[in-house]
Amino acid sequence: xxxxxxxxxxxxxxxxxxxxxxxxxxxxxxxxxxxxxxxxxxxxxxxxxxxxxxxxxxxxxxxxxxxxxxxxxxxxxxxxxxxxxxxxxxxxxxxxxxxxxxxxxxxxxxxx
Amino acid sequence: xxxxxxxxxxxxxxxxxxxxxxxxxxxxxxxxxxxxxxxxxxxxxxxxxxxxxxxxxxxxxxxxxxxxxxxxxxxxxxxxxxxxxxxxxxxxxxxxxxxxxxxxxxxxxxxxxxxxxxxxxxxxxxxxxxxxxxxxxxxxxxxxxxxxxxxxxxxxxxxxxxxxxxxxxxxxxxxxxxxxxxxxxxxxxxxxxxxxxxxxxxxxxxxxxxxxxxxxxxxxxxxxxxxxxxxxxxxxxxxxxxxxxxxxxxxxxxxxxxxxxxxxxxxxxxxxxxxxxxxxxxxxxxxxxxxxxxxxxxxxxxxxxxxxxxxxxxxxxxxxxxxxxxxxxxxxxxxxxxxxxxxxxxxxxxxxxxxxxxxxxxxxxxxxxxxxxxxxxxxxxxxxxxxxxxxxxxxxxxxxxxxxxxxxxxxxxxxxxxxxxxxxxxxxxxxxxxxxxxxxxxxxxxxxxxxxxxxxxxxxxxxxxxxxxxxxxxxxxxxxxxxxxxxxxxxxxxxxxxxxxxxxxxxxxxxxxxxxxxxxxxxxxxxxxxxxxxxxxxxxxxxxxxxxxxxxxxxxxxxxxxxxxxxxxxxxxxxxxxxxxxxxxxxxxxxxxxxxxxxxxxxxxxxxxxxxxxxxxxxxxxxxxxxxxxxxxxxxxxxxxxxxxxxxxxxxxxxxxxxxxxxxxxxxxxxxxxxxxxxxxxxxxxxxxxxxxxxxxxxxxxxxxxxxxxxxxxxxxxxxxxxxxxxxxxxxxxxxxxxxxxxxxxxxxxxxxxxxxxxxxxxxxxxxxxxxxxxxxxxxxxxxxxxxxxxxxxxxxxxxxxxxxxxxxxxxxxxxxxxxxxxxxxxxxxxxxxxxxxxxxxxxxxxxxxxxxxxxxxxxxxxxxxxxxxxxxxxxxxxxxxxxx
Numbered sequence: 001x002x003x004x005x006x007x008x009x010x011x012x013x014x015x016x017x018x019x020x021x022x023x024x025x026x027x028x029x030x031x032x033x034x035x036x037x038x039x040x041x042x043x044x045x046x047x048x049x050x051x052x053x054x055x056x057x058x059x060x061x062x063x064x065x066x067x068x069x070x071x072x073x074x075x076x077x078x079x080x081x082x083x084x085x086x087x088x089x090x091x092x093x094x095x096x097x098x099x100x101x102x103x104x105x106x107x108x109x110x111x112x
Numbered sequence: 113x114x115x116x117x118x119x120x121x122x123x124x125x126x127x128x129x130x131x132x133x134x135x136x137x138x139x140x141x142x143x144x145x146x147x148x149x150x151x152x153x154x155x156x157x158x159x160x161x162x163x164x165x166x167x168x169x170x171x172x173x174x175x176x177x178x179x180x181x182x183x184x185x186x187x188x189x190x191x192x193x194x195x196x197x198x199x200x201x202x203x204x205x206x207x208x209x210x211x212x213x214x215x216x217x218x219x220x221x222x223x224x225x226x227x228x229x230x231x232x233x234x235x236x237x238x239x240x241x242x243x244x245x246x247x248x249x250x251x252x253x254x255x256x257x258x259x260x261x262x263x264x265x266x267x268x269x270x271x272x273x274x275x276x277x278x279x280x281x282x283x284x285x286x287x288x289x290x291x292x293x294x295x296x297x298x299x300x301x302x303x304x305x306x307x308x309x310x311x312x313x314x315x316x317x318x319x320x321x322x323x324x325x326x327x328x329x330x331x332x333x334x335x336x337x338x339x340x341x342x343x344x345x346x347x348x349x350x351x352x353x354x355x356x357x358x359x360x361x362x363x364x365x366x367x368x369x370x371x372x373x374x375x376x377x378x379x380x381x382x383x384x385x386x387x388x389x390x391x392x393x394x395x396x397x398x399x400x401x402x403x404x405x406x407x408x409x410x411x412x413x414x415x416x417x418x419x420x421x422x423x424x425x426x427x428x429x430x431x432x433x434x435x436x437x438x439x440x441x442x443x444x445x446x447x448x449x450x451x452x453x454x455x456x457x458x459x460x461x462x463x464x465x466x467x468x469x470x471x472x473x474x475x476x477x478x479x480x481x482x483x484x485x486x487x488x489x490x491x492x493x494x495x496x497x498x499x500x501x502x503x504x505x506x507x508x509x510x511x512x513x514x515x516x517x518x519x520x521x522x523x524x525x526x527x528x529x530x531x532x533x534x535x536x537x538x539x540x541x542x543x544x545x546x547x548x549x550x551x552x553x554x555x556x557x558x559x560x561x562x563x564x565x566x567x568x569x570x571x572x573x574x575x576x577x578x579x580x581x582x583x584x585x586x587x588x589x590x591x592x593x594x595x596x597x598x599x600x601x602x603x604x605x606x607x608x609x610x611x612x613x614x615x616x617x618x619x620x621x622x623x624x625x626x627x628x629x630x631x632x633x634x635x636x637x638x639x640x641x642x643x644x645x646x647x648x649x650x651x652x653x654x655x656x657x658x659x660x661x662x663x664x665x666x667x668x669x670x671x672x673x674x675x676x677x678x679x680x681x682x683x684x685x686x687x688x689x690x691x692x693x694x695x696x697x698x699x700x701x702x703x704x705x706x707x708x709x710x711x712x713x714x715x716x717x718x719x720x721x722x723x724x725x726x727x728x729x730x731x732x733x734x735x736x737x738x739x740x741x742x743x744x745x746x747x748x749x750x751x752x753x754x755x756x757x758x759x760x761x762x763x764x765x766x767x768x769x770x771x772x773x774x775x776x777x778x779x780x781x782x783x784x785x786x787x788x789x790x791x792x793x794x795x796x797x798x799x800x801x802x803x804x805x806x807x808x809x810x811x812x813x814x815x816x817x818x819x820x821x822x823x824x825x826x827x828x829x830x831x832x833x834x835x836x837x838x839x840x841x842x843x844x845x846x847x848x849x850x851x852x853x854x855x856x857x858x859x860x861x862x863x864x865x866x867x868x869x870x871x872x873x874x875x876x877x878x879x880x881x882x883x884x885x886x887x888x889x890x891x892x893x894x895x896x897x898x899x900x901x902x903x904x905x906x907x908x909x910x911x912x913x914x915x916x917x918x919x920x921x922x923x924x925x926x927x928x929x930x931x932x933x934x935x936x937x938x939x940x941x942x943x944x945x946x947x948x949x950x951x952x953x954x955x956x957x958x959x960x961x962x963x964x965x966x967x968x969x970x971x972x973x974x975x976x977x978x979x980x981x982x983x984x985x986x987x988x989x990x991x992x993x994x995x996x997x
Contacts, residue, residue: 026138027145043142044165047135063134069144073137 006058006087012037013049014088017059018080025064025075026050050078058084115143116156119163126170135166195530202517203538210510213892214542217506220888221546224499225590226553227881230561231492232582233554237569238485240578241384241471245325250286251467252430252438256423258460265708265721270462271424272416273452278430281444284437289323290426291316291387292398292415295405299850300391301365302353309853312390313366315398323431324387330360331376340396343372346380349390364391368673369404372397383570386470421445422454429467438464484871491878494635496586498882500593502889505628507539507598509896511605518602519610531603539595547587564877565870597624626929629893632886633933633970634940639882640966641941643875645958649949650872652956654862659791661736661825665857666836667700668822668843669850677846679811684842685822690830691839695734695823696810698726701793702860709777709804716765722802723794724777726820728810732788734825741771743786749807754782758790760802775804782806823857883970887977890926894978898922898985905985906993915986922982923975930974931967938963 006014016032017024026046033041053059064075080088099105114120120136127135139162146155207214242248255268275288292315301307318337321328328336329347336344343364350359359374366372372393381388399414411417415425432438445462448454465473472482518531554574562569573579601624674681685694707724729749732739740758747753754775761770766784773784794801826835840852862869898905905918942958949955 026134027141030142031145042165043138043162044169047138047166048169067141070137070141073133073140075137076134 006056006091007049009045010049010053011088011091013046014053014058014080014084017050017053017078018085018088022077022079024078029078053084054078057081058087115140115159119160123163123166126167128170139163199534199537200541203541206514206538207542210513212895213506213510216888216892217503218542218546218549220502220885221499221543221590221594222549222553223881224496224502224885225547225550225586226557227878228492228496228586229550229554229583230557231488232586233558233574233579234562234565234567234569235485235489235492236578236582237384237567237573238472240576242386242467244382244385245323245467247323247325247431248468249466250432250434251323252432252435252464253467253470254428254430254462254464256460256462267423268427269423269425270428271418271420271422271454272426273419274421274424274426275428275430277421277448277452278441278445281448282437282441284433284440285430286433287319287323287431289317289319289429289431290395291320291429292395292426294401298367300353301368302362306353307851308352309851310390312388313393314387314389314391315393315395315401317395319431320392323429326381326387327379329377329379330358336376337392337394338396339373339375340394341370341372341400342375342397343391343393344376344378345374346378346390348380350374350377366401367404370397370400383568383573384471386467419452420454421449421452423460430464435466484867487871488874491639491874494639495878495882495885496590498632498635498885498889500590501628501632502885502892503539503542503594504597505625505889506892506896508601509625509893511598511602512900514602515605515610518605519607522605522607523611528603532599535599535602536595539598540591543587543591543594547590561877564873566866567870625893629890629926629929630933630936632889633930633974634937636879636883636886637934637937637963637966637970638941638944639875639879640969641938641963642945643872643879644962644966645941645945645956646868646872646875646948648956648962649952650865650868653865653868653952653954656792656954658861659737659789662857662861664826664828664832665735666824666826666839667855667857667860668824668839669700669853670696670820670822671850673850674846674848677848681842681846682810682822684845685824685839688835688838688842690827690835692825692827693730693734694825695730696728696820697731697823698820700821700855700860701857702864703855711775711777713764713766714773714775715767718763718765720760720763720802722760722804724804724806725793726806726808728808728812730810731805731807731823734823735791737791738789740787740789747785749809750785752780752782753785753807755786755788755805755807756784757788757803757805760804761787763802777804883973887973890974891977891981894922894926894981897925898981902985902988902993905988906990909986909990910994915983918986919979919982922985923978926974926978927971930971934963934967934970938967941966 012033013029016029016036020028020032026043029050030041030043030046033039033046050059050061054061058081059078060081061076061078064077066072066074120139123136123139124132139159142162143155143159146158149155150158242251245251253268254270254274255266256270258265258267272290275290279285279288294313294315298310298313299307300310300313316337320326321333321336328344331344336342345353345359345364353359353364354362359377362374363371364374372391378392395416398416399411402414402416403409418424430441441464442462472485521531521534558571558574670678670681682694682696685691708721709724710719710721712718713720731737743753743755748755754777756764756770764770764773764775766773770784770787774781775784776782788805793803824839826832836854839854843852901922908918908921941963945958949958
């Protein structure tokens with residue numbers, strides 16, 4: 001089966017969902033991604049990406065417990081599905097194999 | 113800390129309901145976190161930005177819908193891109209496929225909207241008079257009321273001292289502007305070729321530029337209007353006198369005597385300003401102008417130097433802190449008047465009212481009338497209603513054609529809401545088209561429309577926010593109304609019935625459509641009836657017996673500069689072939705208000721106000737005014753004599769013995785030597801009033817000195833244009849300083865009824881529009897009915913029906929509706945006109961035939977419209993219409 005296409009941003013979101021291990025929901029994901037990548041990410045972008053990932057079957061979600069700081073509203077907690085995990089692995093493998101074929105690996109650049 | 117509520121509500125609106133909880137939860141959590149991080153203000157900003165982000169997201173989802181698991185959604189959203197595109201397509205195809213209907217629909221609606229917009233433009237213009245001043249709500253003007261005998265006199269002019277005295281006594285008065293106008297016609301000259309009569313020459317305090325918002329294009333507001341003999345021109349005037357040259361520093365000549373230096377140029381006053389002008393001279397020039405009229409006036413007698421607080425000759429405007437100050441001013445006023453020795457007549461009462469209320473309130477001779485404004489607005493609403501009804505009835509009539517589509521959509525799972533949404537959207541589309549078309553129509557129709565109605569509105573008024581807002585409100589109203597009924601009706605079809613093919617025509621629609629048609633024609637018939645009656649009344653007013661001959665009388669104003677040549681001019685004029693008689697009087701009848709004197713009846717001792725007219729001894733014969741008791745030829749035109757009209761005799765209580773009575777006018781006593789029959793002379797909209805005529809000899813040149821007018825009667829057989837040309841030549845031969853300007857007496861008389869005449873032409877134009885729109889609708893409906901009954905007609909024809917009977921069959925239905933409309937419309941129109949006519953002293957009786965005519969006219973037009981379709985249907989070969997089933 002041909003692998004579903006995964007955008008770069010989607011990949012980062014998917015990875016972060018995996019990293020957060022069951023505690024992944026909109027706000028947490030936003031903050032984590034801002035922290036880790038330094039991008040200015042907005043909530044609606046995360047939601048859009050999650051929606052797309054869910055449509056593609058790479059994450060699944062369930063409602064969590066209501067909390068006071070959300071005005072008693074529940075969170076939607078996302079976890080990576082097996083299909084999502086395999087996709088991530090495949091991407092990783094492709095990258096690793098490409099990197100390994102690099103004759104002349106890049107030197108770290110100190111000044112730009 | 114709650115997030116911005118409005119943004120929150122917006123979020124709720126755009127977010128899919130099953131996703132709302134988590135999205136909103138996330139948003140709130142994020143918000144609280146941001147409040148701690150960057151503070152509340154910036155957090156709110158971010159919240160708004162994020163909500164907008166979600167709106168963008170849902171928009172994107174809707175327009176470029178990707179395939180989703182349908183279980184994610186409770187139902188197919190109306191805002192689903194594929195469906196949306198489909199709706200759009202179908203709507204567009206329908207518009208193109210049924211071109212005639214689309215044309216009628218959009219055209220009718222556009223016409224209705226355009227007409228309403230034009231009227232709205234006019235109404236808003238009237239209602240926003242003087243609102244353009246930056247401190248409009250702080251500007252007030254003063255006027256006085258005086259009860260004299262039975263009459264109430266009003267004046268908006270007070271003495272020069274009035275304003276400053278009030279300002280000194282009241283802290284709430286921030287500024288005062290005094291404005292003086294010039295009397296009569298003046299001539300301004302810059303060069304021999306550039307001289308014109310001017311009637312908008314005003315004089316004002318320097319504060320004129322600060323209190324009002326009339327911006328200067330050139331010159332400095334700080335120094336303008338301070339020195340005497342300086343003047344500001346409006347842009348249009350500057351161009352008239354100086355072309356493209358810079359007028360500042362140049363001089364203009366006033367009545368060939370005074371020179372004014374131009375110190376600046378003002379923007380033209382907006383058309384919705386009660387203060388209108390072409391020249392604004394400094395108020396300090398006022399004594400100089402006064403001296404032209406009265407050379408022997410002493411320095412301390414000129415109006416500007418008058419130290420009394422009383423009525424006078426200056427319009428006075430106050431800039432107040434707040435409207436509460438008016439009451440305080442009025443309390444201090446009696447003290448001020450007394451202290452200054454002001455001598456007002458007993459019972460004079462001063463009133464201070466806001467400038468913005470002047471135009472539709474006590475406006476001193478303006479044609480504005482707030483009641484007519486409401487009538488106009490009502491008509492605009494009616495026409496719009498007609499257009500909308502038209503749209504609705506045509507759309508629902510065609511519903512049967514869309515019924516299958518509705519059925520299929522329903523079977524495929526469309527809910528009623530989606531379908532309603534679809535048809536609402538379609539209406540929006542059509543209304544939008546119509547609105548755009550209407551805007552184009554407004555642009556095209558505006559000039560002829562306003563010319564017809566004699567309206568003067570700045571073209572730039574169309575681009576003011578007030579009008580923009582009104583147009584927007586109109587658009588929204590149209591969209592909401594036009595879509596409402598079709599959406600409800602079309603989405604209600606039951607799929608089973610529709611798809612079985614027995615969509616009966618009885619399903620709700622026809623009954624409502626019948627009601628629509630009746631409403632349309634009720635309005636049309638009502639409007640026709642009203643416009644006939646209004647036209648009759650205006651004609652009636654204009655053709656009333658005036659007691660004098662007015663048809664071919666040319667009125668030629670003369671002035672003091674003609675004193676020397678006056679007799680020569682009169683003589684020359686009498687020599688012109690075609691000129692029958694020449695007389696003179698002190699004013700142009702029906703155009704210029706005469707003077708009013710106060711006197712006392714010697715017999716009853718009652719106070720009476722009486723109009724004064726100076727005439728020469730030719731006047732009565734020239735205008736064919738009959739005498740009741742003709743004076744002895746030796747006594748007419750003798751000194752200290754006066755002629756009265758019949759009403760004056762009655763009011764004075766002279767009974768049968770008017771001759772020989774002594775009346776005092778000011779310090780002089782005059783003997784009554786003759787009585788004229790009543791003739792109509794005022795420009796006030798009502799019956800005759802008491803009049804005293806001072807008769808002078810034909811040869812006396814006093815008439816010219818005091819700025820009177822010549823009345824030249826032209827023979828009925830003479831060529832009018834040629835004679836006027838000869839009169840002009842004669843006028844120029846005596847080297848008159850003033851340009852040749854003349855009036856025809858019947859025209860000046862007709863202009864008294866300007867606002868009634870305007871109403872009459874407005875009514876006839878709108879009746880035309882209303883009828884046209886109604887007929888468009890009828891045409892569409894008839895076409896549709898004929899189409900629907902094609903089979904029936906085919907069968908009838910096969911069975912031997914004649915074409916005539918089929919035309920009758922198709923037309924009868926509509927005729928019945930129109931007759932019902934006639935029965936409803938006539939009493940309504942009768943009642944409305946009855947109310948309108950109540951205000952006229954001199955009025956027509958409402959005749960029954962007016963409504964018969966209105967009905968007949970409507971029926972004729974309707975039959976023509978319907979039969980066009982009916983005949984077409986009746987002539988179709990049944991073989992064609994029955995061929996396919």
